[in-house]
Amino acid sequence: MQMHKNRPKNEKHSRTVMIRILTCIRPHTALVALSLLLSVITVVLTLYIPILTGHGVDQIIGKENVDFKELSAVIITILACIAVTSVCQWFMNHINNKITYRVVKDLRICAFNRLQVLPLSYVDSHSSGDLISRVITDIDQFSDGLLLGFTQLFTGVITIVGTILFMLSINPYITLVVVVLSPLSFLIANFISKRTFAMFKKQSEARGELTGFTNEMLGGIKVVQAFGHQDEAQEQFEEINRRLSGYSMRATFFSSITNPATRFMYSVIYAGVAIAGCFAVVRGMLTVGQLSSFLSYTSQYTKPFNDITGVITEFQNSLASAARVFELIDQPSIAEDKAGAVRLQNPEGHVTMEHVSFSYVPEVPLIENLNLEAGCGQRIAIVGPTGCGKTTLINLLMRFYDVNSGIITVDGQNITDITRHSLRAAYGMVLQETWLKAASIRDNIAYGRPNASEDDIIRAAKEAHAHSFIMRMPDGYDTVIAEGGSNLSQGQKQLLCIARVMLCLPPMLILDEATSSIDTMTEIRIQKAFEKMMEGRTSFVVAHRLSTIKSADMILVMDKGHIIEQGVHEELLKKGGFYARLYNSQFSAV
Structure with a gap:
């Protein structure tokens, strides 16, 4: 029937x-x-x-x-x-x-x-x-x-x-x-x-x-x-x-x-x-x-x-x-940029989020009434347990997803009034999950700047501490990376992703567990490179290793889609709250 x-x-x-x-x-x-x-x-x-x-x-x-x-x-x-x-x-x-x-x-x-x-x-x-x-x-x-x-x-x-x-x-x-x-x-x-x-x-x-x-x-x-x-x-x-x-x-x-x-x-x-x-x-x-x-x-x-x-x-x-x-x-594409949307030119990096709410599924709320202000050149660290909304916050900043309510601004402009391309070009991203295309190491580093000179590519690789292992590869910078980077270690792939951002140096940075796959000694060197890279740039750093964010200008502690604590490292430790418990759980042996 x-x-x-x-x-x-x-x-x-x-x-x-x-x-x-x-x-x-x-x-x-x-x-x-x-x-x-x-x-x-x-x-x-x-x-x-x-x-x-x-x-x-x-x-x-x-x-x-x-x-x-x-x-x-x-x-x-x-x-x-x-x-x-x-x-x-x-x-x-x-x-x-x-x-x-x-x-x-x-x-x-x-x-x-x-x-x-x-x-x-x-x-x-x-x-x-x-x-x-x-x-x-x-x-x-x-x-x-x-x-x-x-x-x-x-x-x-x-x-x-x-x-x-x-x-x-x-x-x-x-x-x-x-x-x-x-x-x-x-x-x-x-x-x-x-x-x-x-x-x-x-x-x-x-x-x-x-x-x-x-x-x-x-x-x-x-x-x-x-x-x-x-x-x-x-x-x-x-x-x-x-x-x-x-x-x-x-x-x-x-x-x-x-x-x-x-x-x-x-x-x-x-x-x-x-x-x-x-x-x-x-x-x-x-x-x-x-x-x-x-x-x-x-x-x-x-x-x-x-x-x-x-x-x-x-x-x-x-x-x-x-x-x-x-x-x-026939699937609907990403909504077109609003009529009259402008290009973001020479951004200074002043980012605000006002009363932002968002959920992937309407019945399951995630971020509710979130407020955040990042001043020009500030380093904002975002910490919290898994699933608290840290990566979602990054997706909203980049407009991979649009907020359900509230507004996000860059230099006082609502990001919905800015073209997506210019907004995303203003950010440099290093994610926990690395992505490299099947091409030479040189092409992967220059992915964001295809016309970059050889000297600039090498300089970026050196600042990311990737130059030494690249030179040990069979063809140096001409070595072709296999699909998915299977001929590189996870740490090497992440170093190349960092070098890619080092080459572009946009005015704002997003580092989402950027050193999670790197050994401790390399991480120390990378942190120094990050310090140089973040100078004068608004940076959002998502981290599980709290030792890497002690110098942040502002630490946001998130839980269940809300900012439950914020301040600098010493202040949050003195409060003895959620952040202090997270920090002490990682260094309880010290």
């Missing part, structure tokens, strides 16, 4: 996706028209050959009674038709490939561009494997279906129409047998295709889930093995794979019925034409050559139906994959 309820919805969704696909093809209308023209030429010549064949058969009247002159002319004409048809088919396939891959290229660019502007809330709520699957796997599936559509659907439809016209020119009555029986094939194909779309859609979703899980396991394979989680991971993988296999089997089952069912109908049609044709020959309504032509046409007429039903099956998979891609493309 549920399947019948969902069927109209699936049909409407399928039509909507089809309209979107046609919209994607529209820019290539000229190539589509040329492909159709070549398809018409190919079909007409192909269908003309049976007439020539029948004419040739009629030239063989009997033993020692053959019109060789006329037969030779027929054979030459057939060979010429075959040659022209082959050339047209080659060009048509080339054009179809060009159309398909241009559409796919445009669609993949569009999907990737959408990823660049999606709100972090959407990215955070979807696994990276699912998003990758939409941009790569689903578009590949769509490509296969689209190529089949151009290659076989156009030619198939034109062949059907052309065959009927040629058969009508030979004998309208026998043609009627073909036309009357043919709709049964369409009814069977339509009945089955309605049931395959839903299964192919579930198959695509399960495939994305499996890709995401595999990606997650590969990224944390050391942790999986260290905690002996292989069996549980295997069970979870098998459960998702079992669901994917089930959806795939059901989709394949429905789609596999199409071919044998339609072939049965083709056989019935062929038999009907053969019987009717034999009676027509006996009555003198057809020649033997015309009957051979008619049987050839009947065979050619049924073949496109088989191709089209195969295309329909593949196209259902393609539509399901395209639907997931369009769903990604």
Whole structure:
């Protein structure tokens, strides 16, 4: 019963996706028209050959009674038709490939561009494997279906129409047998295709889930093995794979019925034409050559139906994959900068937060009525237990998320009145989670300043205490970092991230557990580099090691989204409150 309820919805969704696909093809209308023209030429010549064949058969009247002159002319004409048809088919396939891959290229660019502007809330709520699957796997599936559509659907439809016209020119009555029986094939194909779309859609979703899980396991394979989680991971993988296999089997089952069912109908049609044709020959309504032509046409007429039903099956998979891609493309992007938003120029770094409230989920409040003022050049340390809102505070400062209520200002300007690009360019970030692209060390350090000189890059690396280990690498600054920085230690990756900020030196800094993966001796050197880097710059330092923030101008102690204490290190220790307990818990042995 549920399947019948969902069927109209699936049909409407399928039509909507089809309209979107046609919209994607529209820019290539000229190539589509040329492909159709070549398809018409190919079909007409192909269908003309049976007439020539029948004419040739009629030239063989009997033993020692053959019109060789006329037969030779027929054979030459057939060979010429075959040659022209082959050339047209080659060009048509080339054009179809060009159309398909241009559409796919445009669609993949569009999907990737959408990823660049999606709100972090959407990215955070979807696994990276699912998003990758939409941009790569689903578009590949769509490509296969689209190529089949151009290659076989156009030619198939034109062949059907052309065959009927040629058969009508030979004998309208026998043609009627073909036309009357043919709709049964369409009814069977339509009945089955309605049931395959839903299964192919579930198959695509399960495939994305499996890709995401595999990606997650590969990224944390050391942790999986260290905690002996292989069996549980295997069970979870098998459960998702079992669901994917089930959806795939059901989709394949429905789609596999199409071919044998339609072939049965083709056989019935062929038999009907053969019987009717034999009676027509006996009555003198057809020649033997015309009957051979008619049987050839009947065979050619049924073949496109088989191709089209195969295309329909593949196209259902393609539509399901395209639907997931369009769903990604249709996601609302980050809200545009407000009309009249200005560029933040020469910021001094005076940052305030007034009555700010924010939550990721409306039902679960996180930050409520938070007030903060950071003067120009001040060093603001933010401490507190895990989940208290420290990193969320950073996300709000950078406008990765917008506040639910209240305002944040920089130099007296509401950050919603400032362009996001100029606001984020005013901050330099070093995060606990490092990110390096698969490129040379030089390119990674110069990520924020691509035109930086070699001397500036080396200077930044030296100030970050990264120069020495870089020079020990096989190719120095030209050493290519593997994907995810797998050929570097966690500490080395963090040093490169610090060097990246050292090179840009923006007016405001955000250091979110920036030295968490660095050994104690290196941390001491890095702290000296940070001291130099933070001179005259407003800095927000999120730290768990309280020893690193003793010199901060203001320490904010957060708990459950509120600032519960603030002051300098000595003041907070004297209060004997939450900060003092945190500090003493870390140095209780001292």
